[in-house]
Amino acid sequence: MSEPYILVRSLGRKCGMAEYAGFLAERLPGKLVGSVTDLPLQRDRAGIVIVQVEVGLYNFDLYEILWEMWAARHRGYLVVADYASEPNECRGWSQEIAKYSILGPKYWELNSVCLPLVRCNPLAEQDAGPPSEIKLGTFGFASPVKKHEEIARLAIRLGVKALIISTVPNPWPGFEEGPHRQVPLDALNEIRQMAELYPDRIELIDSGYLTIPEVQTKLRECTHLVSAMDNLTANWGPSGSLRTMATVGRPLIALNSQRAAEVDATLVTSFDEITLDFLQKNTSAPNIKKIGDGLWAYKNLLRWIETAIFFKRQLINPSGGLLHVSG
The missing domain is CATH 3.40.50 (Rossmann fold)
Incomplete structure (x- = not known):
């Protein structure tokens, strides 16, 4: 063929x-x-x-x-x-x-x-395992849909650290100078403000460009990965960022949605359900065989x-x- x-x-x-x-x-x-x-x-x-x-x-x-x-x-x-x-x-x-x-x-x-x-492939390199202290992580281009600021608020409420990988996309020539750029930039600026207020809690990677294997490697520094995306419209496609996080080898906790269910995430109806005790009990990563491919x-x-x-x-x-x- x-x-x-x-x-x-x-x-x-x-x-x-x-x-x-x-x-x-x-x-x-x-x-x-x-x-x-x-x-x-x-x-x-x-x-x-x-x-x-x-x-x-x-x-x-x-x-x-x-x-x-x-x-x-x-x-x-x-x-x-x-x-x-x-x-x-x-x-x-x-x-x-x-x-x-x-x-x-x-x-x-x-x-x-x-x-x-x-689905993207999991990393071939051996995983050294998660850190001893709880650390949350999330990934995706900056967007109001991703709601990365909610992960930052969750980390602050629980008194733990969080790694947020969020950059402004540049999908076509002129995007960075055009009106489209302001939407993801506004979302990213909100996270930047929170990272400046809580530098000991929020680690923000907001510049440059990481390949998917580099993102997977960086997210291995976390104990749990979290997604705040919810259902958008019935005909909106699956999430690439959720699929990437699901292949890292860490527990993935997400708001209940079709997108999250497709990657074998642990589903919650509200972040209020997430406590330190909840995180300590949830230690299983998504089953790679259950992640839609x-x-x-x-x-x-x-x-x-x-x-x-x-x-x-x-x-x-x-x-x-x-x-x-x-x-």
């Missing part, structure tokens, strides 16, 4: 989608590209491209997404739209995207092939497409889009 191309607009930038595309390329395997113009023309045989579709990378413009699908098809590719999430203000976009591609959302919906999130779904889809290409058969798109295999 030939390797597919994986197209992600934020390739090489501080962006969760770029990280995810890297996991996918490593584990399928596949070839990473950052633009539709980087796709080599396919003349003798149809190629396959998996496009990482995150609406923010397309300026919340549906037609920009559809144009990229169209352009990839005209370069000789069958397009798989790896659809990260669909915020409420974009509801219905997925069914338009399905007319130009094979729709692959993270949760099943009509006219789609479900492509659950792929969608690699099988990608491989099954690629085998189906490759079979259709080999036998020169038309791919049937239930939404009515024209997905033909060229001879």
